[in-house]
Amino acid sequence: MTARIGVITFPGSLDDTDAKRAVEIAGGNAISLWHADDSLHSVDAVVLPGGFSYGDYLRCGAISRFAPVMEKLIDAARSGLPVLGICNGFQILCESHLLPGALTRNDHLSFICRDQKLRIENNTSAWTSDFAVGEEIVVPLKNGEGCFVADDKTLDLLEFEGRIIARYLDLNPNGSRRDIAGICNEQGNIVGIMPHPEHAVEKLTGPTTDGLGFFTSVLKSLVNNGRVTV
């Protein structure tokens, strides 16, 4: 059976079709989930896509966090459901307190779109097991509010527990503390990442296909955890 990976569409989600495409290219079965639906339709994992949900009004992700589907998602994530938040999805995960810290305005105050080099720091999470620690990858980054901040204690804890998933290399594009591009929760099933792996899954449209690893990782981890049987 192919794993069913849900992709939630909020009003203002933009990279939802791209996340679904990435899931399919990786070999998964992409399932559309709707913000106002209070069911996860028994998916095996969920992607919160990029975009400007609710126009970024109030704070990025602050309104989406209260969507009916999020209530179900928060419970399921706490019980181990693999969840990947990309860009706006990362912001929603922080607003939902599934991940620590916050994403604030880029330090240079402008939106930035670039092909970003990252170093993978953790390959034990549900979404990064297909990478090697220290592996350098290039995926598109595009955000206006991607500066990851947290207090020193939290940052130290993230470092100590190995929960930093990836760091920016060569250039820190948004002023994120300690060059953090992505983090995960203690169990490693919830991952938030600012750059867009779903835009690096095809040679024709992305700078590389390095992003595919996030999606193949979760498919394998679902099989290994017995959540999905082959």
Place this chain on the structure above:
Amino acid sequence: MAVRIDTVTVASKSPDTDQPFAELGLKTDEYKRIKEILSRRPTSAELAMYSVMWSEHCSYKSSKVHLRQFGQKVPKNDSMLVGIGENAGVVDIGDGWAVTFKVESHNHPSYVEPYQGAATGIGGIVRDIISMGARPVAVVDPLRFGDPTNPDTRRVLTGVVAGIGGYGNCLGLPNIGGEIVFDSSYQGNPLVNALCVGTMKHEDIHLAKASGIGNAVILYGARTGGDGIGGVSVLASETFDADGPAKRPSVQVGDPFMEKLLIECTLEVLHAGLVEGIQDLGGAGISCATSELASNGEGGMHVWLDRVLLRDSTLSPEEILMSESQERMCAVVEPAKVDSFMAVCKKWDVEAVVIGEVNNSGRLTVEWHGEEIVNVPPRSVAHDGPVYERPFARPDWMDTRQANGVENLTRPTSADEVRQTWLKMVATPNLASKNWVTSQYDRYVRGNTILAQPEDSGMIRVDELSGLGVAVSTDCNARFAALDPYKGAQLAFAESYRNVAVTGAKPLAVTNCLNFGSPEDPSVMWQFEQAVTGLADACLQMGTPVTGGNVSFYNQTGDVAIHPTPVVGVLGVIDDVERRTPMAWSTDGEAIYLLGETKNELAGSEWAHAVHNHLGGLPPELDLEKERTLAEILVAGSRDGMISAAHDISEGGLAQTLSEMAIRANIGARVWVPDELDPFVFLWSESATRAIVVIARSEELRFTDMCKARNFMASRIGAVDSKLGVESGTDEQLVQIDGIYGREVSLSINELRTLSEATLPELFG
């Protein structure tokens, strides 16, 4: 609040009431004509409608007589599905797919309030595309700014760029191309044009017409507010007592989040078959949408204006009719489908209300709290506005300008001077990297971007299974148009056509944004007439129909008009985007060919502009048949896998083309000057109909045979060579040109990149 309503009855009984028609921009004879049409004086609401719909912006009253050429000189082209006159033209690209694209200007608002002006420019063109039934898939922004060192240019540019990014990024459309050009002629009149491309299946094409008697007219999207109301404030102050709202801001404010919902909501109601006719609300708001829908349909419509959802409950009916509040659409829906339509709107959190009904009265009637305030023949508002035969005449100063050639300008005459010129040119604001701007735009969203800036054209994959795609480019060297508007428009067309072909796509159709000074100036009108004629002639000859476009007049401050700037957008189709040709070479040893003939043509060039601040002489010659042959070679070479990289030669000449290819590739090359050419002319001439192509050694013979068979000049001028640096003892990648006045000139790609990328951040960062 004491409100005095000027009803049709009141107007009939008070024929002599003074009306502020002049303040609303209507001429005395136009006002007289309205009275003749209605056989009475107009009500203030009718006056409001006529004044906006008969404005230059909506009625094309000065340009119409010339624009007819685009409809008359139509090439035989089977791909045209919807032509000029609709919200946007539609072309067939095969496999049941159709593409719609259009470019519009938002020049004046962007000067007054750069962020909102540019943002709502994107919003407007995107709604034109969705009202055809298409999903918008990409945007492109041709921009013109004043002197880059003038402090006001910083205000305008940073605001415009932030506005395009702020709106476009939030809307989820990739920004895949465009232009940024600086010239002091745009100091008080920057040009902010926006092009949008949309895709759909043939059966999804929709038109703006209100057919079906009894059908409901639904206004949906954002609420109507007081933004975008210009001259109508005169009427408002007439209608309201002294304590009522007075002047309102004339620049609209955009909400890209609402626009994104509007896109998804509109596509859903269209695909569900719930809509008979659809129209976006842009300039002239409800006045335009209702009169155009009625005029295109059965000819009658009744509107209950007090049902319109308002952001500001104090708005007068005249203001509601004229408001240009953004993110609104109007749909005509069968009564039985209204509930389903409303359900889709609710799903997307979009407010909607039935404001009218289609009837067979032949009149557009508008009611305000039970009283009739408008009763007009809709065609007289929407289509039968005034038409002017403005006088035009070639100005005397054209002779002086054309006689003032570039022959006496000092040219570099040694290898050292060539090197210095090269380093200067690569960093001029017009030639420098635009990465500082374009990195503020999302080029990846939707995941179908095959090529984006700085490539020759933007390319989007339309069909993920077959690889069918489209390419689009916009171009205009306005200096050429200033030297000869007929030729300049054709050169703009040729460059855009070439840029599409360079990427491997076959040019198919044309859109344009004609930016000019005041039509009341006969010399401007002459430039306009010449440019339109030039473009129409070129399109006819080349088989690429004009599918629509936009005219922007009055781009002038005092007596000083901008350079005539006919921006031409060309759309091309490519069967398989896997075959697209990138601009950067990648493989050591591949041969570099110059296609086309290089002549001593530097009038209007970037070199004359940047080094000598000179504008005079005659623009480069253009042979459209050769342009077609070049495009055929580029498209065939791409399709058959002969060409591994290609880049157009235009502003900045061959030197710029080589610099851009080398910087993008970060791989060196060795190039030599052909014996018959002067090195300076070889490097900086802007002769048309040329490109650089890179050919694998195994394909060279096949490629040169193809050029020979088509009698098109192809000169081998170099080879990709990553070892040049190592040979001369550095680890740098180098571009080396042999035969520069007896010596060689060697340039470090890192140095070229650093210079090219530093200019814009230094000016505006």
